[in-house]
Amino acid sequence: MKNKLYKTLFLGISATVVASASYALISPKDTVVSSNSNPSTIALAQPLSSTDIVNAPTVEQAIQPELVSITHKIKSGDSLSSIFSKLNLNHSDLHSITHTNKLGKQFATISVGKNLFFITDTKGKLQQLSYKKNQLDTLKALRTDNGFEIEMVSKMTEKRIVNAQTTINTSLFQDGKEAGLSDKLIMQLAEIFAWDIDFALSLRKGDQFTVVYEKILLEDKVINTGNIISAEFINRGHSFVAVKFEDSIGNISYFTPEGKSMRKAFLRSPVDFARISSRFNLKRKHPVLNRIRAHKGVDYAARTGTPIKSTGDGRIVYRGRKGGYGRVVIVKHGQKYSTLYAHLSSYRKGQKTGSRIKQGQVIGYVGRSGLATGSHLHYEFRVNGAHRNPLTVKLPHAKPIKSSLLAAFKVQTQPLVEQLNKVKARTLLARNQ
Numbered sequence: 001m002k003n004k005l006y007k008t009l010f011l012g013i014s015a016t017v018v019a020s021a022s023y024a025l026i027s028p029k030d031t032v033v034s035s036n037s038n039p040s041t042i043a044l045a046q047p048l049s050s051t052d053i054v055n056a057p058t059v060e061q062a063i064q065p066e067l068v069s070i071t072h073k074i075k076s077g078d079s080l081s082s083i084f085s086k087l088n089l090n091h092s093d094l095h096s097i098t099h100t101n102k103l104g105k106q107f108a109t110i111s112v113g114k115n116l117f118f119i120t121d122t123k124g125k126l127q128q129l130s131y132k133k134n135q136l137d138t139l140k141a142l143r144t145d146n147g148f149e150i151e152m153v154s155k156m157t158e159k160r161i162v163n164a165q166t167t168i169n170t171s172l173f174q175d176g177k178e179a180g181l182s183d184k185l186i187m188q189l190a191e192i193f194a195w196d197i198d199f200a201l202s203l204r205k206g207d208q209f210t211v212v213y214e215k216i217l218l219e220d221k222v223i224n225t226g227n228i229i230s231a232e233f234i235n236r237g238h239s240f241v242a243v244k245f246e247d248s249i250g251n252i253s254y255f256t257p258e259g260k261s262m263r264k265a266f267l268r269s270p271v272d273f274a275r276i277s278s279r280f281n282l283k284r285k286h287p288v289l290n291r292i293r294a295h296k297g298v299d300y301a302a303r304t305g306t307p308i309k310s311t312g313d314g315r316i317v318y319r320g321r322k323g324g325y326g327r328v329v330i331v332k333h334g335q336k337y338s339t340l341y342a343h344l345s346s347y348r349k350g351q352k353t354g355s356r357i358k359q360g361q362v363i364g365y366v367g368r369s370g371l372a373t374g375s376h377l378h379y380e381f382r383v384n385g386a387h388r389n390p391l392t393v394k395l396p397h398a399k400p401i402k403s404s405l406l407a408a409f410k411v412q413t414q415p416l417v418e419q420l421n422k423v424k425a426r427t428l429l430a431r432n433q
Ligand SMILES: [Zn+2]
Pocket: 278, 295, 297, 298, 299, 377, 378, 379
């Protein structure tokens, strides 16, 4: 919300400045100064009254022609070409700007609602064109003696490390907001711990979290939140700690301070937003056969066609029809584990027996093939060939930090753990005082 607020605030300001296409005469000197700042504010920042323009001519200005600034707010249906026509600008200038280099081409991807800022001489010859792509980047084309020079002027942001700590009273979202966290950060926090804490079912009043994270600032104003650096979540007296680790190619993932992955090797459920219609039960009366027959999996009632995800990385070892199971996919995950998905309406195209599958990858779609009373997924989880309850089986961690990276991991994450501990100690001290 905070981000949105800042964005709204920001957009609000620029919209006021350029509510309509504004024309103003400015001197060449002003142009040079203003090329480092928000271009759309030039006209208002240093307005020249008509008397200035009439009374001001100097020798210098007589030699160097006056410049005219034009701000154009891009409307739906506008193209650079139509805008050039409307403003009576030379189309060969447009061509040379967009064909100078790769950067120049970016002028062709202008978006509705943003502003183009033109500077021409009094004869209407284009001298400069700017387009503010976003809060940080402005694309500029400047006339030189040899055509146009294109550059991207970027403002520098600053990262600041901050922290928050709170006790759950109502919900993660509500209490997170009250602790000053953005929606994005709360989502990030929930994602990191989602493998250990079921935020819908097992969050309790009195649970606590501490989070150390980055704030992104532009000119001393927060414009975004960055990554979570470290966090602790205490759920029902059980402490879970996560630290950020960035590998050599910039991938960010979260581990325990010992280097175990925060992720598990298996997703708890192979379908999203489905209702459990039958649980693992070794003494269940079969709804179709009407006699006691063990139910060695979990049923998820879901509409026909709902995508089914492989709960772990692995390889398809069976894909085909199998008696009462109907259409079935079996995925083997290493030596120890396998998962089975039954009653499918269809299989995912492009896969076959032997295909390698990633965790979360779709392997088929919910249906009612085989012995089934309604559209649902029957899901089984086997450990060393034995059926286990998919809802309660202890899921193994995803791969830990590679042993070759462990030293680098410790160097990178040790300070993050210390920082987290400092924050906790400070809060504890404040509470006891
Ligand atoms: Zn079943």
